[in-house]
Amino acid sequence: MISDPHVRPGEIARHYDLASLFYRLLWGPHIHHGLWLTGRESPGEAQEQLTRELARQARIARGERVLDVGCGLGGSALWLAAHRQCHVLGVTLSGVQRWWAALLARTKGLSRRVQFRRINAEEMDFPAGSWDVVWSIECTEHLFDKAAFFRRAAGWLRPGGRLAICAWLAGPEPLDAQQTELVRQVCRAFLCPSLATAEEYLGWFRQAGLVRARFEDWTPQVVRTWELCRRRTQRLPLRRVAGAVDRRMGQFLDHFETIHRAYTTGAMQYGCLLAEKPAA
Numbered sequence: 168m169i170s171d172p173h174v175r176p177g178e179i180a181r182h183y184d185l186a187s188l189f190y191r192l193l194w195g196p197h198i199h200h201g202l203w204l205t206g207r208e209s210p211g212e213a214q215e216q217l218t219r220e221l222a223r224q225a226r227i228a229r230g231e232r233v234l235d236v237g238c239g240l241g242g243s244a245l246w247l248a249a250h251r252q253c254h255v256l257g258v259t260l261s262g263v264q265r266w267w268a269a270l271l272a273r274t275k276g277l278s279r280r281v282q283f284r285r286i287n288a289e290e291m292d293f294p295a296g297s298w299d300v301v302w303s304i305e306c307t308e309h310l311f312d313k314a315a316f317f318r319r320a321a322g323w324l325r326p327g328g329r330l331a332i333c334a335w336l337a338g339p340e341p342l343d344a345q346q347t348e349l350v351r352q353v354c355r356a357f358l359c360p361s362l363a364t365a366e367e368y369l370g371w372f373r374q375a376g377l378v379r380a381r382f383e384d385w386t387p388q389v390v391r392t393w394e395l396c397r398r399r400t401q402r403l404p405l406r407r408v409a410g411a412v413d414r415r416m417g418q419f420l421d422h423f424e425t426i427h428r429a430y431t432t433g434a435m436q437y438g439c440l441l442a443e444k445p446a447a
């Protein structure tokens with residue numbers, strides 16, 4: 168695991184409060200990578216495809232209860248409610264995101280099935296067996312104690328429940344000095360206290376008592392995301408506006424090249440990580 172001791176908890180919430188408008192402009196309602204399977208998908212289709220593929224791999228059934236950890240603007244939660252009729256609770260650190268996601272749920276007529284709360288996932292708790300699925304796309308990078316989070320999440324799952332995660336990962340060990348430095352730069356610019364390897368995630372799942380832990384490497388199918396982001400920031404005056412709003416936001420846009428290099432040099436990977444709670 169590669170860590171950055173400079174990331175502070177309050178900064179993450181502040182970043183998402185300020186940056187949600189930029190995310191909406193750059194990415195739309197899903198704030199995560201796209202998954203290109205044919206190469207012909209539009210960026211929006213590729214993002215929806217990533218959500219759909221995670222739902223397929225996690226075998227999400229109609230009407231299941233899903234906890235969406237780090238729900239952003241509600242992209243996944245609303246998709247699961249609309250396409251799988253799931254009952255979803257989305258949690259985010261950002262009050263702005265919570266407000267926006269709830270508004271989207273109302274406009275789409277989904278508020279009976281989807282709710283959003285502003286909660287720190289590292290402090291929240293639920294009774295044992297509350298959820299069929301604990302789902303999280305690109306949030307666990309921001310958690311300070313990932314092992315403790317997965318121990319608690321395993322307790323919230325009902326027997327036979329599933330954990331479905333997509334995450335930015337440190338590449339498989341050993342990384343050389345240059346690769347390690349690239350991952351450190353990504354941690355700093357994107358406010359990740361640490362990036363862990365796929366092996367470390369699978370180890371935490373097993374230590375939490377989960378079974379059938381597995382990882383799929385989606386790096387080649389998602390890397391195009393950063394080529395598109397670079398192009399969009401060059402075309403639109405986003406960099407100037409972002410830098411004026413917040414120094415951190417400017418830094419974030421400046422590092423699209425860094426993350427692209429990290430993926431293409433093996434310093435980082437991206438993938439889905441799945442596990443199940445043993446049936447009773």
Ligand SMILES: C[S@@+](CC[C@H](N)C(=O)[O-])C[C@H]1O[C@@H](n2cnc3c(N)ncnc32)[C@H](O)[C@@H]1O
Pocket residue numbers: 179180183196197198199236237238239240241242243258259260261264286287288289303304305306309310
């Ligand atoms: C990159 S965005 C992903 C959003 C969403 N999952 C999606 O795919 O569209 C990261 C999200 O994680 C949330 N997050 C980060 N740390 C968190 C924490 N400790 N508790 C709850 N949410 C957190 C942020 O507020 C943000 O919504």
